[in-house]
Amino acid sequence: MAKEEKSGKKQRKPKRRGKLYVRYQVKGGELVRTNSSCPKCGPGNTMAKHQSRKTCGKCGYTEFSRKE
Secondary structure, eight states: OOOOOSSSSOOOOOOOOOOHHHEEEEETEEEOOOEEEEETTTTEEEEOOSSSSEETTTOEEEOOOOOO
């Protein structure tokens, strides 16, 4: 038996993008960041929120949250 030939291009999954409008808020006509900034890199870099920690994507600094 011969192999079946595939026709057409491979379908790609759509890219999963982060929620941009959750990360920022407008208060009093100014843009305010909701995520905390990295203490090592400075105010220009925000830290990503995970389930049990916050991490900086640039330097790798990590803050773990405590269970209460």
